[in-house]
Amino acid sequence: MQDPANPPLDGSSNDVIAARMRALLVRAPMAVGFVQGPRFEVVSEYFNQLFGHGDETDLSGQATRSVHVSDGAHSGVFERMAQAFAAGRPLDEEIEYVRQDGSRFWGRLQATPVHWDVPAGEALWVIDDVTAARQLRMQPTWTAKHDALTELANRREFERRLAEHVGSRRHEPVSVLWIDVDKFQEVLTSMGSEVADHFLYGLGQMLVTKVRASDLVARLETDHFAVLLPDCDQHYAQIVAEKIRSSIAAYRLRWGLHRTRVKACVGVVQLQPNLESVESVIGAATLACAEAKASGGDSVRVFVSNGGFEELAG
Template identity: 35%
Template sequence: MARRQGQSDLPLDVRRRVHAPTSSAVVVEAVLDALPSPTLLIDAEGTVLLANTAWENAADVLGDERMRIGVDGDYFAMARRLSGDAGTLSLVDRLRALSRGECSSVQADYALEHPDGTRWLHLQASRVDQAGQVVVTHTDVTSRVAAERASDWRARHDTLTDLPNRAHLHELIDAELHRPDRGPVSVLFLDIDGFKDVNDSLGHDAGDDLLRQIARRLTGSTRADDTVGRLGGDEFVVLCRDCDTPGAQTLADRCRSSIDRPFDLGGRMVRLGVSIGIATAADPQAPQVRSTDLVRDADLAMYAAKAAGRNRVRLFTADLRTAAQRRATVANELREAILDEQLVLHYQPVLRLPSLRCTGVEALVRWQHPKRGLLPPSEFLPVAVQHDLMTPLARWVLREATGQAVAWTRAGMPLITSVNISASHFSTGTLVRDVRDALAATGLPPEQLVVELTETSVAQDAERAAAQFAELRLSGVEVSIDDFGSGFSSLAQLVAMPAGILKIDRSLVAYPEGRRSKAAAAVAAVVALGRACGARSLAEGVETAEQLEMAIELGCHLAQGFHIARPMPPEQLAEWVAARGDRPLTPSGR
């Protein structure tokens, strides 16, 4: 039952006789006492007029004497005893304003520190009469606040490592950049070298365990004021507060050392490296830098570290940004070039050995840029790789090369045409369909098409490559492994790979002076290996008559290179073939 302040020790019937409440007052008491939440009726000065049973029960359950109304009955004083912070003082002021009729209601969530933990209460107050009396209800919302805070924490943190996620990292970096008295702010962008191999070979559970171990090591390698976060995948960022460039380099070296130690993944020891880029906002008086700018610059420096050989640390420079902007411009222009037919194909002859008859060509893409002229692949293929343009580019090459091959066949010059495919193309799973679509659109027999993929690309996903290569060969399309001898594929992969041609890398064919015997031994080994696996061998990069003679001598089936002919437009190639007639090209080139 509700109690009037000052008479809490009197029996209820005595209190009723003392105060002789009116019928309306009895109704108010009954209503307040029926409310499940702890509720008080206070006057304009904060004096407690009524406290319902739920209020006193809450004080008993919590065992918190601070919640008991003192002899003075001052609610405002009790609130200040619970918490004297600025929020409580503001709340008292708002309740006074409510009593004066200056607002219609007051609502607020506040924390009540308790030995058993923090309790959260929702206060809701309303003015009940012209005298300024106010009803104040307190509802325990600890469960709701805990759920909201947990949800908010999950939204800001990576679920695997418990580190701040991308969004929260940017918030933290921006907050630090806007701090008025801040010192230099540095960001480390880290990409784990070799993580994909571990994930692919040992499985995702091992990969997840590895990421958690990496997170712990990075956290242990940084200072107390630094923040380690995970952007996603195997990319991490470290926010280094009050840290100049030399200090950031020291931290980066410590991070590298921590990753360099072996990781134990279920009893299997794994070694990794890490490429790290550093960007620093040193001058707080300089134009405001955003977190996106700083992270982007560190990312560019990280890619420079990877390009320099991986497991390195690189500092951001303005040249990196200029180069990135140029690559972005080239990528946009290349997208338009694929659609606007600005690309052209040049074809390099392939000779059959030992007859030295031209039986095929390799299609090599060039870009007829409207302003910069004819561009070689080195000017745009790296950009195409970085911006996921290799697959649409390869589709264009397939259509153009197969169409040209059909035109040559109709002109009485049937040539087998080879087309280069990137690893990203077969990883999409559309390679077989794209080849079939090109053959169907142009009418080229599948036996006149060769699909080439580099050895290192095949090694990235040997099983997927083998499955698609087998399907292509069943349809009649030949498959070639390019640059063989330059990569790291195993003999087991080669045996399992349904390839019909091994292109011996130019580094073995174009041997240094005085190294002919060793080069010959390597080429002979590849030729023998190919024969054992049912594959023909092609010597690429033949640049001298002596190299061509060696290829013939060692039993290579095919050859191509500048000594034979340089890549040329289709009309010039037709003239070149016509000029040769049926006369074989001699090893000396005459």
């Protein structure tokens, strides 16, 4: 017996595309919905589950107002979405939603037009449940240790963790990377602070994927990041630094109609006896990075014990 939800294909490209879309909406663990005006056209199975719907109920065809806590909240989302789309940007913000049973949760909505040349047409919504993450960010202990924009460690936490290794007698090698994004001011000037903020957030999350779980990635200044590498000598720190440099060069920001790319310089230093304080370690890594920048950028330099530098070609 033929499953009515999966009719046979006649081989046309439209049928193949439709089958792929059905499979994606049923099987992908993502809350994805297509919205036309104030109504859900079609939503994924996970989207339904997120809002407390199941086999007997479906948000497809229902009003988008049904998932918002009030008329004002609903209209406000659509007003901000229209403004963002008109400016060539997605809407990306955290919103309080209501489930079918009346319970509430916080979701991160990422909405984009299906066709950017028709910003008032059909839109794609992707929603993630960020309730737990939001509660964590609201705790004073979290805010004291993290950068609010990138959610990485902040300078205070980085220096505290580094201080645990400076002067340590455990004799395990520890290295530090200083990362300076080249010409970031041009991104800020040409695209504005909102796009630049999303770029920094995405860049920070990408950096986390390039290091071990035991390493610490931090944002220390506007476009300066640092990485603490416990149990890592200079040789392996160079390998990590080069991987990070090449990953940044390959990273693309795609934010609505905005596209950009940057490169970066990386300074490397392994903790050594003549670097007796947190400030001196950071200073050495910064000097190595400055040397890389002075040589033209998009490269890695290593601080050595005599105060000189070794080059690792980019």
